[in-house]
Amino acid sequence: MKIAGYYTLPVARERAYDALQDPVLLAQCMPGCESLEPLGEDTYRMRMKMILASMNGLFEGKVKIAEPSKPEEFRLVVEGNGKIGFMKGDGLLRLSETDGGTDVHFEGDVTIGGTIAAVGNRLVDTTAKMMIRKFFERMTEKVRSEAATA
Numbered sequence: 001m002k003i004a005g006y007y008t009l010p011v012a013r014e015r016a017y018d019a020l021q022d023p024v025l026l027a028q029c030m031p032g033c034e035s036l037e038p039l040g041e042d043t044y045r046m047r048m049k050m051i052l053a054s055m056n057g058l059f060e061g062k063v064k065i066a067e068p069s070k071p072e073e074f075r076l077v078v079e080g081n082g083k084i085g086f087m088k089g090d091g092l093l094r095l096s097e098t099d100g101g102t103d104v105h106f107e108g109d110v111t112i113g114g115t116i117a118a119v120g121n122r123l124v125d126t127t128a129k130m131m132i133r134k135f136f137e138r139m140t141e142k143v144r145s146e147a148a149t150a
Contacts, residue, residue, distance in 0.1 A: 001109065001110045001111070001112070001124060001125060001128075002107070002108075002109060003089075003091065003106070003107070003108050003109070003110055003125075003128055003129075003132070004105075004106065004107040004108075005105075005106060005107075005129075005132065006103050006104060006105040006106065007103075007104050007106075007132075007133075007136040008098060008100075008101050008102065008103050008104070009101050009102050009104060009136070009139060009140060009143060010100060010101040010140060010143065010144060010147075011101055011102060011143045011147065012097070012101075012102065013071045013095050013096070013097050013102045014070075014071045015102075015143065016071075016095055016101070016102035016104065016143070017070055017071035017074075017095055017102075019139060019142070019143055020074075020093065020095075020104070020139070021042075021065055021068075021074070023036045023037075023038065023044055024036075025139065025142055026063075028138065028142065029135050029136075029138035029139045029142060030048065030131075030135055031131045031134045031135065032048045032049040032050055032051065032131075033046065033047070033048050034047040034048060034049060034058075035047045036063065039062065042064060042065040042066070042068070043062060043063070043064045043065075044062065044063045044064075045060070045061075045062060046059075046060070046061050046062065046063050046078070046080065047059070047060050048060075048061075048080065050082065050084070050116070055084045055115060055116060055119065056084070057082040057083045057084040058082050058083070059080035059081065059082040059087070060080060060081060060082065061078065061079045061080025061081060061087075062077075062078070062079055062080075063076065063077070063078050064076070064077040064078075071095055072094065072095060073092060073093060073094040073095065074092075074093055075090065075091065075092050075093075076089070076090075076091050076092075076093060076108075077089070077090050078090075084114060084115045084116045085112060085113050085114025085115050085116035085117060086112065086113050086114055086116075087110060087111065087112045087113075087116070088110070088111045088112075089108055089109065089110040089111075090108050090109055091106055091107060091108025091109070092106070092107055092108060093105070093106050094106075104136070106132075110124075110128065112124060
C-alpha cells in the first residue's frame, strides 16, 4: 500500500527536522506508542498498541532513521510483529521551508500481513491516514508549547 501526503509544522525547518528525530517526542506523538527505546545509532525498539476495526494487539518492532540529510530529508524504516500480524514500512520524509513553518512531505510503502490484512486495504488506508494526522497534530502541539515556553 502506498502512503503519501504532507503536513505543515509551525517551526523552522531545522527544528522540525530535529523534532521528527527526537525519540521522546516521537513516542509522545505516535498514536498507541508505549515505548521507543534506543538500540543503537538511529535505531529504536518500539512497542505499540494497534487497534484496527475489531482487532487490537501489541506490536513490537524496530524503527530506523536512515539516509539522514539534515535538514532536507531522511528515510524512516519501520517493522513490527504482533499476535494480529505484521507490518513493514519504508518512507521518505522531505522538509521544505514555507511561510510560517515547514512542510513535511512524506511518501512510502506499507506492507501488512496476517490477520490484520484480512480487514482490507480501504480500512487499513483510512486507519493509516488517521494515525498520521493524529501524529502531526500532536507534534504541532508539542513544538508550539515548546516554542511558547522558550
